[in-house]
Amino acid sequence: MRYLTSFAGEPSDHNRFDVIVIGAGVGGLFAALNLPHSMKTAVVMSALPxxxxxxxxxxGIAICQGPEDQESHVEDTLEAGCRHNDPEAVRVMVKESPDIAQDLMALGVEFDRNPDGSLKLTREGGHSKNRILHTKDSTGAEIVRALAKAARGRDNLTFFDNAFAVDIITDQFGSAGVLAVLGGATRCLFARHLVVATGGIGRLYERTTNMRYSSGDGIAMAIRAGASVLDMEFVQFHPTGLYSPSSQQSFLISEAVRGEGGILRSPKGEPFMRDEHPLKDLAPRDIVARAVTRQMLKHNSPFVYLDVTHLGGDFLRTRFPNIYHRCLEEGLDIARDWIPVRPVAHYLMGGISTDLWGRSSVEGLYACGEAARTGVHGANRLASNSLLEALVFAKRIARVIPDTPRPGLLPSYAGEPRHRGAEFPWDPTEAMERIRRIMTERAFVIRTAEGLRKAREELGEMLSSAGGADLSSIDHFEVINMIQVALSVVNGALSRPSSLGSHWIEG
Ligand SMILES: Cc1cc2nc3c(=O)[nH]c(=O)nc-3n(C[C@H](O)[C@H](O)[C@H](O)COP(=O)(O)OP(=O)(O)OC[C@H]3O[C@@H](n4cnc5c(N)ncnc54)[C@H](O)[C@@H]3O)c2cc1C
Known part of the structure; x- marks a missing residue:
């Protein structure tokens, strides 16, 4: 399956760019902002920043605190990643992190400060030192606010809002553009440099912290364009998503809450992490997620508790205003009530395989942020390293693109999907629910080889049923993307018969 739908287009002044960036999270925005002002750049996004x-x-965002902290930040990252990481990529990220902090502050990002003006640092699971910059408990919103403001002021950037990228257009010279649904119509945008920054895959699961669009579109597009993907079996399940019986999107109770002293308790009220790991409640996420899952199974309960009542209402309201108020909306006063939590899909360590400059195996195709597999995170991401990784490699991509000559575009492009003609076989919403059920039952926190084989069979059948169908809507494209990415996760998991990091296989 090369293209999901047919298209034909000719590069012209209206649709030709030097660079196209797909995605407007931190990865996409920072790549676009760091490109030279002379490069005409399109930013295509389904969701606003x-x-x-x-x-x-x-x-928050982990920032190495000076040369004496470098080895320790590297070591913490490798340790959390079960040494499946690419050490060179980790070193690059850690070494360049202080510059990233400076860049962000120069763009107007306001991190929390101590009364003497120095930056306030906190700590999360797996970090041996306080090195996390934060803006209360809304660090991402603050960074995105500043990046989006700066990007909107740049003349060389054209934003395509409410746009859905369908496929990467390639020719014999590699990447040549993107096919996207813009304002209801399918259009081609052309550029010899294309940056995929489409984020993660949480929506492949029934419960996730991720936004609606997170179904791995960019990864599926890259797979169809022939790019290598790696480490797809390593999905991070966050141990403390707020329990909600109905909603797919789960509000995250940040690890920083445990960093400040929060304690996990079994459904019967016993603290259980002290028996699991020397770092207790601040053990790496994969270990905590499995411990929580085992407690839920043992007590036949859909959640465990996170207890912060001993931290005091004043502290909680000041340090975690977002979490405090959101829980209040759910009827929980966290100064008095234990918080019901459970593991939820959160982050993908794998993705489009890239080198130290964000280059994929397809000429002219780059990836950064959660869609990329830079090798930084190994088998398990260290907390607060993902904003950092996205920013470091986005900036590197923006540095390498101007130095990378590419051939001119061809006069015209066209693509045809393989044999089509049959009607799409399912209601797309039901198909998405089915994929999520398969992934949650068979490729979640604790996996078995038999379950994974069944998942592969079911997903494979779904792909062949849809393979000959006409795909006529964004929902149809998303279903195919979800199946392809889910298969990639399951195949990765099956190719790794022993447990490592977030990939835990039993039986
Ligand atoms: C609740 C939560 C808390 C987190 N907390 C932290 C933290 O404290 N520290 C930390 O380091 N990391 C944290 N993370 C992880 C981190 O936020 C993400 O990994 C990172 O921000 C991803 O950035 P990104 O630019 O790769 O993608 P995203 O921010 O996900 O942006 C993706 C962009 O791609 C667009 N897109 C996707 N598909 C398409 C398509 N088909 N067509 C067009 N556009 C498309 C989207 O619309 C969006 O604009 C957290 C994640 C979550 C969900």
Whole structure:
């Protein structure tokens, strides 16, 4: 399956750019902002910056605190990643992190400060030192606000809002543009440099912290364009999504809450992390997510509790105003009530495989942010390293693009999907629910080889049923993307018979 729908287009002054960026979270915005002002750049986005996963980030951004902290930040990242990381990529990220903090502050990002004016630093699971900059518990919203404001002021950037990218257009020289639904019509935009910054895949699961669009479109497009993807089996399940019996989107109770002293308790009220890991409640996320899952199974309960009542109402309201008020809306006063939480799909460590300059295996195609697999996170991401990774590699992409000559575009482009003609076989909403059920039952926190094989079979059948159908709406495209990405996760998991980091396989 190369293209999901047919298209024909000719590059012209109206649709030709030097660079196209897909996505307007921190990765896409920072790449666009760091490109030279002389490069005509299109930013294609389905969700506005404020409605991205970037905007939801609560805990903060890890920034190495000087040369003496470098080895320790690297070591914490490798340790959390079970040493499946690419050490060179980790070193690059850590070394360049202080510059990123400076860049952000120069763009107007306001991090929390101590009374003497120094930056306030906090700590999250797996960090051996306080090195996380934050803006209360709304760090992502603050960063995105500043980046979006700066980007909107740039003349060389053209924004396509409410746009859905369908496929990457390629020719014999590599990437050549993107096919997108813009204002209800399918259009081609052309550029020899294309940056995929479409975020993660949480929406492949029944419960996730991720925004609505997070179904892995960019990764599916890259797979169809022939790019290598790696480490797709490594999906991070956050242990403390706020329990809600009905909604798919789960509000996140940040790890910073445990960083400040929050304690996980079993449904019977016993603290259980002290028996699981020397770092107790601040153990790496994969370990906490499994411990929580086992407690839920043991007590046949859909949640465990997070207890912050001992931290005091005044502290909680000042340090975690967003979490405090959101829980209040759900009828919980966290100064008095234990918070019901459970593991939810949160972050993808794998993705489009890139080198240290964000380059994929397809010429002219780059990836950054959660859609990319830079090798930084290994088998399990260290808390607050993802905003940092997205920004560091977005900036590197923007540095390498101007130095990368590319051939001119061809006079015209056209693409045809494979044999079509049959009607789309399902109601798209039901198909999405089915995919999520398969992934939640068979490829969640604790996996078995048999469950994964069944998932592969079911997803494979779905792909062949839809393979000959006409795809005529964004919903149809999304279903195919979800199946392709889900298969990639399941195949990755099956190719790794022993447990590592977030990929835990039993039986
Ligand atoms: C609740 C929550 C809390 C988090 N807290 C932290 C934290 O404290 N620290 C930290 O480091 N990380 C945190 N993370 C992770 C981090 O926020 C994300 O990994 C990171 O922001 C991803 O940035 P991104 O630019 O790759 O993608 P995103 O911010 O997800 O942006 C993706 C963009 O791609 C667009 N897009 C997707 N598909 C298409 C398509 N088909 N066509 C057009 N556009 C498309 C979207 O509309 C969006 O604009 C958190 C994540 C969540 C969900």
């Amino acid at each position: 404020k409605d991205t996963n970037s905007g939801l980030a609560q805990g």
